[in-house]
Amino acid sequence: MHPSRTRVVRSLLRRELAAPSPRRWMGAVTWAVGAARRLPVVSPPLHLHLEITTRCNLACTMCEHSVWSDKGRDLPLSEFVRRLDAAGPQLRSVDLTGIGEPLLHHEFEAMLTECARRGLRVRFNTNATLLTDRWAERIAELGVDEVHVSFDGARKETFERLRVGGRFEKVQEGVRRLVAARGTAGRRTPWISIQMVLLDDTLPEVVELVELAAALGADAASFQGLLGDVLGSGAQNPFITRPGEVAAHLAAAERRAQALGIELARPHPGKGPSVCPLPWTQAFVQVDGTVLPCCLYTQADQRAHIASHFGLGKLGEEPLATLWNEAPYRELRGALASGQRPGPCAGCPLPRGIY
Numbered sequence: 001m002h003p004s005r006t007r008v009v010r011s012l013l014r015r016e017l018a019a020p021s022p023r024r025w026m027g028a029v030t031w032a033v034g035a036a037r038r039l040p041v042v043s044p045p046l047h048l049h050l051e052i053t054t055r056c057n058l059a060c061t062m063c064e065h066s067v068w069s070d071k072g073r074d075l076p077l078s079e080f081v082r083r084l085d086a087a088g089p090q091l092r093s094v095d096l097t098g099i100g101e102p103l104l105h106h107e108f109e110a111m112l113t114e115c116a117r118r119g120l121r122v123r124f125n126t127n128a129t130l131l132t133d134r135w136a137e138r139i140a141e142l143g144v145d146e147v148h149v150s151f152d153g154a155r156k157e158t159f160e161r162l163r164v165g166g167r168f169e170k171v172q173e174g175v176r177r178l179v180a181a182r183g184t185a186g187r188r189t190p191w192i193s194i195q196m197v198l199l200d201d202t203l204p205e206v207v208e209l210v211e212l213a214a215a216l217g218a219d220a221a222s223f224q225g226l227l228g229d230v231l232g233s234g235a236q237n238p239f240i241t242r243p244g245e246v247a248a249h250l251a252a253a254e255r256r257a258q259a260l261g262i263e264l265a266r267p268h269p270g271k272g273p274s275v276c277p278l279p280w281t282q283a284f285v286q287v288d289g290t291v292l293p294c295c296l297y298t299q300a301d302q303r304a305h306i307a308s309h310f311g312l313g314k315l316g317e318e319p320l321a322t323l324w325n326e327a328p329y330r331e332l333r334g335a336l337a338s339g340q341r342p343g344p345c346a347g348c349p350l351p352r353g354i355y
């Protein structure tokens, strides 16, 4: 691509990334992928997932955390800053969600401050069990762009059965606090979504989740497909045995969202991308610095094995701009572009449109 076209792509993307709507944001990223794929040398990504902790205070049944033998660990603030530097000056946005609870990290506030200082767009998921008034105020004041609060269940009984250790009322209170804090701060952000993983147990509650989002004053209800061989057994996944029912439930949720004026983020079964765009557009950096194409690669207590077989380098030991064009990344892109699905990509729900 001619350098001036690259500049145009970049400046358009920058404008879209500043927009508060994730739908516009994803659209911009998807659009840019087409252009990026044709480049012989791929520009390092504008977006990174930086996992800051693998500690958690819950044990949700569908989450790999519930089967992990690894001891949880935190990324120190100094190393976080080093990774932001190593990511490069093109970086525009970070997702601070990993397989752990970000609000447990005692330096999380300092990390948000550092991101704000750099003008980065920030989002994260939280179980909201620790979302006090003070946290809500700081999140709003520090200009966090998006917060996704996990609600795997729109009814108390389902929620507490799946999100083991969580209390339904307390998490609802966390959402109300965030809504109030951004009002007090006079901001439109954070954009607040309540999120549900689509499982046999949660499918009947998708419409109720939309209603809950409206009742709590959130902006959106988000649904996502189940990732990974969660129990690490290789057995058929016990959590979703009726994939054929997903589309009808989501259509009903969409109608309810329209009626209530709630945004909906949802998978589109059967309409996934023919080639996964992620190795061209973003990366997932585990707490130990291992660079992976996405969070699917972290599943089911296999971190050491996956890092040694499928890791794409260590962020901080090398700048991302270098790793991004070395053999492991080039080979992964080549395999995906030619229709192969290497390693953990084989189990990815994205091409089937169910993530």
Ligand SMILES: C[S@@+](CC[C@H](N)C(=O)[O-])C[C@H]1O[C@@H](n2cnc3c(N)ncnc32)[C@H](O)[C@@H]1O
Pocket: 056, 060, 062, 063, 064, 097, 098, 099, 100, 101, 102, 125, 126, 127, 148, 149, 150, 151, 152, 195, 196, 197, 224, 225, 226, 227, 228, 230
């Ligand atoms: C891994 S959690 C980490 C952040 C935080 N602890 C939380 O629960 O929101 C991020 C999101 O992934 C979802 N999740 C958990 N297990 C999953 C799985 N196997 N597949 C897809 N999403 C999953 C959670 O419900 C949550 O919304």
Ligand code: SF4
Pocket: 056, 057, 058, 059, 060, 063, 064, 065, 066, 098, 099, 100, 101, 127, 150, 163
């Ligand atoms: S989904 Fe989040 S809260 Fe639940 S066990 Fe996993 S990391 Fe913890």
